[in-house]
Amino acid sequence: MSTLGNAAVIGSGPNGLAAAVTLARAGVPVTVFEASETAGGGTRTTELVEAGVLHDVCSAIHPMALATGFFRAFELEQRMDFAIPEASYANPLDGAAGGGAGRAAVAYRDLARTAEELGRDGAAYARYYRPLLRRLEGVLDFSLGGSIARWPADPLAALITGLRTLEQGTPLWNARFREDAAPALISGVAAHSIGRMPNLATAGVGVVLGALGHARGWPVPIGGSRAISDALAADLIAHGGRIETGHPVNDVRELSAFHVKLFDTSARGLVRIAGSELPGRYRRALGRFRYGDAATKVDFVLDGPIPWADPRVAAAPTVHLGGSRAEGAAAELEVVRGRHPEHPYVILAQTDAFDPARNPPGSNAVWCYTHVPSGSTVDVSPRVIAQIERFAPGFRDRIRSFRVTTAAELAAYNRNYHGGDFSAGSVDLRQLFARPVLAADPWRTPARGIYLCSSSAAPGPGVHGLPGWYAARSALRHEYGLPAPELGRDAAA
Template sequence: MTLLDAVVVGSGPNGLAAAVTLARAGLGVRVLEAQPTVGGGARTVRLPELSADLAFDLCSAVHPMAWASPFLRAFDLAAHGVELAAPDVAYAHPLDGGRAGIAHRDLDRTAEGLGPDGDAWRDLLGPLSAGWRQVTALALGDKRTLGGMLEGVDGGVAGLASMLRPGLRFGTGVLEQGGARWDRRFLTEEAKGLLTGVAAHNITPLPSLSGAGTSLLLASLAHAGESWAIPVGGSQAIVDALVRDLEAHGGTVEAGRRVERWSDLPPARAVLFDTTPATVLSVAGDRIGPARRAALRRFRHGNAAAKVDFVLSGPVPWQVPDVGRAATVHVGGTRAEMVAAEDAVASGAHAERPVVLVSDPGVVDPGRVRGGLRPLWSYAHVPAGSTRDVTEAVVRQIERFAPGFRDVAVASRCVPAAQMEHHNQNYPGGDISAGAATMWQMVARPTAAPDPYLVAEGVYLCSASTPPGPGVHGMAGWHAARRALRRDFDVRDLPTLRP
């Protein structure tokens, strides 16, 4: 059997980013995917039980990082035919009483809408949105090396100097919004909700440092440019562009190829796993040293999301019209309500009013609307391993802020958290973050080792269970692949990603 240079297990965005990087260096690369279709958490599929004509995003649907990621910016999605459609309202947060926080792409317009909190919002997020490249590089770095912190920032030493001020503002903002002082800056529930809804993406008790980091990064990107975007046609457009580039450089992809033991792998000089640490432990076995095995076994998964897909006969009838201009809506009520809901989930209970994320791609991609019908994507936060059908809880939460929603929802399908791993093994128990999003595990991810990607000689982990963590950005794959190039293939001149 021919010896390959590299095998990548898993075809999510990180696995494909690793494969593209290796193939562009002239290596022979094969990607193995257990599912019948490629893409991991970024797949777009047909659901005949709901509608034969509509395309549904299986997991991720909205992609702030696809616009901001240093890897995907260098890859240049637009040059590969991927159109990222960004709404003028990046995201919204409805409240009772016909109120809502509206995050316009325009910072000043957002501040004006927040009334007495406008100046405080501008003071917190203005410098971060102006320095978004530096903030993104810091957030999406490898959490270990100086070079890994400078990806996407030009200028060498000058580039490092340019990171100091945005980095300091980001760090102080995280300390403020991640601790006991988080309620002191803002007076209104609109401003509090805009940050808390984004922080809740981490599915962790609030306030938290990791949640604050997520909220400040994504909220600042909302004002930085065409972020919070929907790929036209669905998330699969990003995956398909990466696959085309991989194949153009000689790489191959095999779907429906499950890897459960080392003998399932074709011979290769390097193997990169876009999987959970548990999968690496199971497949690589004694190839991993005892200390690293013990450290990987300590990796913890977090709480979960249960997915509900809807077919609507019209747009969501949000009580505040501007909410309907956003492709992403955080539904959870006040900050206090969201804190209570996340505490309930952390204690193993289902919140009566769960935090719900809603996305209507038809807001910016009219092609997703067919025959008057449109898909609506949603998930609710639940305890890990939950088997509950959360459809009614999600409907109640949306109806609360969009009276008449039940009348336009003509079909629905729930995927309980316990079933999420059936379509993506990287989501055990419904953990869509591929690991508990605590501050420690966002830095020491998956372990505190100096190289978070190297598992054993010629064996690497490159999934969202490694830095920088969850999101469609490809950065974990990029970081891991470049280490493999240097260590296993002595490639010092890293390949360009330009089309």
Template sequence: MSSCRDAAVIGAGPNGLAAAVTLARAGVPVTVFEAAETIGGGTRTAEVVEPGVLHDVCSAIHPMALATGFFRAFELERRTGFVIPEASYANPLDGVHGGGADRAAIAYRDLGRTSDELGADGPAYARFYRPLLRRLDGVLDTALGGGMLRLPRDPRAALVTGLRTLEQATSFGSLRFREDAAPALVTGVAAHSVGRLPNPASAAVGAVLGALGHASGWAVPIGGSRAISDALAADLLAHGGRIETSHAITDVRQLGAYGVKIFDTSARGLVRIAGSVLPARYRRALGRFRYGAAAAKVDFVLDGPIPWRDARVAAAATVHLGGSRAETAAAEREVARGRHPARPYVLLAQTADFDPGRNPPGVNAVWSYTHVPSGSTRDVSSAVIGQIERFAPGFRDRIQGIRVTTAAQLAGYNRNYHGGDFSAGAITMRQLFARPVLSADPWRAPAEGIYLGSSSTPPGPGVHGLSGWYAARSALRHEYGLPSPELGLGQ
């Protein structure tokens, strides 16, 4: 047990705040240090383009906020308002795709409705997801339950997840389908992983996120993503924790008064700050941890709704603009080769209809990003606008404000987004098992009182709080001899 019971958490993103909440509820005095002026990390919301118009700075839609272990235990849905659209996501298409000219593929929460609208491929699509939905808790445990080096609680769920992953990890994944709409839906979700398609890691991400789209849905937090970090911060303060913003930690020696330190930083950030106390072998292992392709963000303010060619797309808060499975895969391969595709995969969030209180009447704040090579300084707005205009003719005429954030600028905004990689480490099969090192407890560093609880650890990127939660639970066990506390509102 540490002789100094106070704990420090470095970084006030959702993982850092989750770690701090867990420690504070266990009775550990904890202070969170955040270099920026505001908390939130990937869950900040701000006036990005115009005064009075709110955009999410990083994440916007939250497939994992209502379904995964930490936020379910924390009862986030009781603390923060959410709107859950009937349509989780949409994928516009060109031409005739089993249901009419220029119709989009729509993934509704209702799997049956989705299947009905997919035409000839509907039954095959339903067969793909139905086993995942039947054993969803086991699927989530397999994918997100605390590292890959452990036996799954539900072996059948692990088998189903593995089979679906293997199927979609190769070009054989299209053999299940005969038309374009269903494989476009599956691939559009897989592309969230930011990597060459198809591949096993992306297929696993797609299977889990797609299943959540047909279960708990892809939630829109009322007021923006900052509502999530605000709820975490309020609970932390209520249980005696402290938060210091505008307080950068650049050297672990600044934290000499704290016996336990949990880093919500990238693996590279941990080395930068605490390298002097880390064993050389561990530092070398963290140095081998790879970072992936980047994101470039384009935020818009429109004078009205997006004029989708298929009006049903407006029912989804999330839109994947990549076209067919083959087109999306081709764009992602270009990025993996260090190129900027002419027709990029664009992920777009339209929240005005679901949370109209964020912005003035008649104003539509649109959030989007696309994938680019690491460190890119290119203004991608022309390509992004062109891809949106492809499926929403007249979009360009509705733009009244725009802000571009290049990958290089994204890296400057957050030191953990190396080259603009917001995942804090490439999503590959190797790095699903060794994230950042191969270990049964990858959150615990081989140095006294040092823990890593960021997206550089399992289960990886996403607003789920799990990495911080797992790191804090490991610290409670090893440093304090304490069990994980209850996290609910009544506790």
């Protein structure tokens, strides 16, 4: 039996589970406390609309699952199955003469194929991405490597990333392009971060996600996103860890028996639960941490596949429905101004063709969400349906049933999603550097043994497990004097 002081992890999202796995692998006794009845946080899959039909509750497609540090060390790809389509994502556009839908921009893993289909802008698009792909490891290290206060492992990759971000985050963003398909493809990815476009924060997100789309692809987890949390939970339990579901923690004093506490909660949740242990200056700093606009989710069950006007769109698991770059930017600006766009930007996932065993034949599950102001209670499903119908005439006739989860309901579902902000904190320029505060070790709080390991901490949102991994390694170093353990399947505990 381990003689190390035990640790508690509050929250069982991918970051909390990554932290728990890392500690358990180092020999630390770990208990994960989860308020919900099932573990997983943003990686849950269940019957949301119809019995027997599975939808992902939050995240659905995982660009970072095969490429980033923690999951590569954990060898996630050897623990579960992914479908990795040739097409990573698509952006439907109106017809060439403005007379309705009929064409799309498609981002394939093969950059040359993507460029060829983009026509006049193809060469410029390839020149945009090629340097990023050549130095992808350095790009990921710079963007997702933890504290911004450290020197990048590949300074040239950092420079290239910065230049691409500067280009796409300023009014220069159209300088290299002459048509609308290539810029729509780039800004459709950047809009994942929710915010005004162009700006540096959304552009930085787009640079990384777009590069991954042309490298390892945007994979579909077989069986749904819960397969990721299941793989993490299985490894934790195999190394002596425990998960207590249906066990909310409302006060840090409930955890007095634990030597170390890691919070997979928002920064606000950390203050709510552990504020009595935190110095006033740090509490005030967390109080200045900002939360962003939100998402409203619409899940559909169709009686067949989506009838895209451009059939190539069916080959992409992720579809960005915003039209042209100008139209998508206008929709996001409406959200920033506190309004609900009439023609919203919609992110849609169509997984059945890539994971056909997930649902019964003839039941096509469609997952999508759109951006709305924080705390919205508006049912935007008519606008979402109209936007899909615009690029897939006949979609409306294939709807068997659907369910709307407003931003307010999303916040009620997960206490970390304040106002429906599933990023647990706005992705803006300030909070790219100070997440949640500007520090060389942003996961470690001034209170002894208390760490923040959620998306409110660097490097921010995404299903990559990195805040949990970094927080656990910090705790091992400072609280236990231990190095980071090996995480691979065959590594000794």
